[in-house]
Structure formats: structure tokens, C-alpha cells
Amino acid sequence: MNAPDLTDPAAVASAVATAAGEALPSPAELTAGPAQPGSPHVASAFAGGARVDLDGVPGRIVVLVGQDLVDALAASPLGGLDLAAACQPALDAAARQVGARAHAAEVVDLSAEGFDVTAAVGEEFTTIPLLGIGIDAAVLVAASTLAGARAPLPEDAEPVAVESEAHEPFVPTFVPVPRGLELLHGVDMEVTVELGRTRMAVRDLLALAPGAVLELDRAAGSPADLLVNGRLIARGEVVVIDEDFGLRVTEIVDAAAAV
Known part of the structure; x- marks a missing residue:
């Protein structure tokens, strides 16, 4: 212009x-x-x-x-x-x-x-x-x-x-x-991939240090969640693309299941 x-x-x-x-x-x-x-x-x-x-x-x-x-x-x-x-x-x-x-x-x-x-x-x-x-x-x-x-x-x-x-x-x-x-179509959205979640007491959270391992509520090999503005819309498997992580979508979650 x-x-x-x-x-x-x-x-x-x-x-x-x-x-x-x-x-x-x-x-x-x-x-x-x-x-x-x-x-x-x-x-x-x-x-x-x-x-x-x-x-x-x-x-x-x-x-x-x-x-x-x-x-x-x-x-x-x-x-x-x-x-x-x-x-x-x-x-x-x-x-x-x-x-x-x-x-x-x-x-x-x-x-x-x-x-x-x-x-x-x-x-x-x-x-x-x-x-x-x-x-x-x-x-x-x-x-x-x-x-x-x-x-x-x-x-x-x-x-x-x-x-x-x-x-x-x-x-x-x-x-x-x-x-x-x-x-x-022109609206920017925040997209997040979630591997899993866990709950911790404050004392455990404060005790975290480099090398600590957190156990998540998801088994190894389970699909990761794809969230848009905090809402679940799809699931998929984590892949590596040119040394960057990516997500290959394997399932689209319907509106009822996403609530």
C-alpha cells in the first residue's frame, strides 16, 4: 500500500x-x-x-x-x-x-x-x-x-x-x-499441545530441582492433546521435524467430548 x-x-x-x-x-x-x-x-x-x-x-x-x-x-x-x-x-x-x-x-x-x-x-x-x-x-x-x-x-x-x-x-x-x-479465518488463536497433567502439593512443587521427574496422568505412547484457546479439539502423536517438535493429528474431538 x-x-x-x-x-x-x-x-x-x-x-x-x-x-x-x-x-x-x-x-x-x-x-x-x-x-x-x-x-x-x-x-x-x-x-x-x-x-x-x-x-x-x-x-x-x-x-x-x-x-x-x-x-x-x-x-x-x-x-x-x-x-x-x-x-x-x-x-x-x-x-x-x-x-x-x-x-x-x-x-x-x-x-x-x-x-x-x-x-x-x-x-x-x-x-x-x-x-x-x-x-x-x-x-x-x-x-x-x-x-x-x-x-x-x-x-x-x-x-x-x-x-x-x-x-x-x-x-x-x-x-x-x-x-x-x-x-x-484471519483470527489468531493460541494453540497448545499437552502431554499430560499431574497434581502436586505446594511443598513438592517448591522442592523441584533440575533432574526431577514428574509422573503424568498418561501412559507412554498415549496421544497428546491439541488445545485451542484452552479447549480440546484434537489428539495426535508427537513427531520431530527438522529438530523441532510437531504433532501429527490422529483424531478430531467432537464438541460434546471436548467439553
């Missing part, structure tokens, strides 16, 4: 939204629509969101998503997944476009009584819709973030107002589309 013209807030806003759209879980490619002045009505078409404060640039960035992504996260066979964690890669990518690093994302509760989207952003903001099958998401960028934008950061680091032109408030029309777990 080419660096935006930092003197043009609309170009910066578009670059921020494009970066977020590329990292946001979605079955369809997301394209940034035109940047528009923020409206208190923008949240009405979405079901959830996440926001981050920025380090290096003032302000905040918010991503709003539709009911389909919220439902897919809640219904995941891996257990309820956190919306903030699902949106974190998109918010990280968005922050890099203004030369900033994103703090940990936090969920924005759009259903809260008296919810005020301007208060959620913290100040006046610009809205950029993300278009896929419909208006699938929106990115809100604080005015101070656009004004203070710096040259984009590399991935491994962490609009000019026209007074004569009137703008209608941005009120997106959401088109619900049935979708599955493909929405989660």
Missing part, C-alpha cells in the same frame, strides 16, 4: 480503513468507501465493535462490525471468542497507517443504554464504511488522529474539508447475509 498524502485527511482516513479491511475477518474482500464526517447514527447499523488508543499519535480508532461476525464469534465450536481479540489485527494494521502503535483493543458495547458513538471515539471523527457483500463494517478515526498522522510504520514494527460541500449524515443500510466460520 502506498503511503497516503499526510496533508489530506481523507486520503489518510482511506488508507487507515483499507488496512483495517485487509485484516478484518470477512468472507468477501472489503473495500473502503468514501470518508464521511462522523455521525451519531453510524452505530445503529452494527452489532458490535472494538476500539484502541494509540501510542505515538493522539486519538483513537474504532472498528464497527455487523451481527454476522458477532454471532460467528459467539457460536464458534472453540467457545465464545472475544470480539476485541478478533478485531485487534485490523486495529493494529490501521494504527500503523498513521505511524502509531495500537494499545490492547477493548470491546465497544453498542447496546449499552445511552450509548454515544462520539463519546466512544472520544471526540469528533471521520467514518469510512467497509464494503463487501453489503456495508459489512465501518472504521471511525478521531479528528486528532488524522491531524497528527505520521508516515506509516512497516508491518514488522508495530479528507481535506470542503466548506461549500454539504454532507448528509452517514447512515449505512445493513444487508444481513448468512455466513459461517470463514469470518474467523
Whole structure:
């Protein structure tokens, strides 16, 4: 992606939204629509969101998503997944476009009584819709973030107002589309391989020293467990690949057995 013209807030806003759209879980490619002045009505078409404060640039960035992504996260066979964690890669990518690093994302509760989207952003903001099958998401960028934008950061680091032109408030029309777990394809998950478990008294734990042997609750040759975010999803045998350990999956555990 080419660096935006930092003197043009609309170009910066578009670059921020494009970066977020590329990292946001979605079955369809997301394209940034035109940047528009923020409206208190923008949240009405979405079901959830996440926001981050920025380090290096003032302000905040918010991503709003539709009911389909919220439902897919809640219904995941891996257990309820956190919306903030699902949106974190998109918010990280968005922050890099203004030369900033994103703090940990936090969920924005759009259903809260008296919810005020301007208060959620913290100040006046610009809205950029993300278009896929419909208006699938929106990115809100604080005015101070656009004004203070710096040259984009590399991935491994962490609009000019026209007074004569009137703008209608941005009120997106959401088109619900049935979708599955493909929405989660871009979400990072913690995967753990567990060889076995044991219970120990504190005095025994404190007595551990190099060379101590722990007896696990599993016989030699038994399959190891594969856990995703702490939930058992498969079993397999431990193998060695180029001097690194790996797991050859031999069994997928159904949802009932994983509980």
C-alpha cells in the first residue's frame, strides 16, 4: 500500500480503513468507501465493535462490525471468542497507517443504554464504511488522529474539508447475509499441545530441582492433546521435524467430548 498524502485527511482516513479491511475477518474482500464526517447514527447499523488508543499519535480508532461476525464469534465450536481479540489485527494494521502503535483493543458495547458513538471515539471523527457483500463494517478515526498522522510504520514494527460541500449524515443500510466460520479465518488463536497433567502439593512443587521427574496422568505412547484457546479439539502423536517438535493429528474431538 502506498503511503497516503499526510496533508489530506481523507486520503489518510482511506488508507487507515483499507488496512483495517485487509485484516478484518470477512468472507468477501472489503473495500473502503468514501470518508464521511462522523455521525451519531453510524452505530445503529452494527452489532458490535472494538476500539484502541494509540501510542505515538493522539486519538483513537474504532472498528464497527455487523451481527454476522458477532454471532460467528459467539457460536464458534472453540467457545465464545472475544470480539476485541478478533478485531485487534485490523486495529493494529490501521494504527500503523498513521505511524502509531495500537494499545490492547477493548470491546465497544453498542447496546449499552445511552450509548454515544462520539463519546466512544472520544471526540469528533471521520467514518469510512467497509464494503463487501453489503456495508459489512465501518472504521471511525478521531479528528486528532488524522491531524497528527505520521508516515506509516512497516508491518514488522508495530479528507481535506470542503466548506461549500454539504454532507448528509452517514447512515449505512445493513444487508444481513448468512455466513459461517470463514469470518474467523484471519483470527489468531493460541494453540497448545499437552502431554499430560499431574497434581502436586505446594511443598513438592517448591522442592523441584533440575533432574526431577514428574509422573503424568498418561501412559507412554498415549496421544497428546491439541488445545485451542484452552479447549480440546484434537489428539495426535508427537513427531520431530527438522529438530523441532510437531504433532501429527490422529483424531478430531467432537464438541460434546471436548467439553
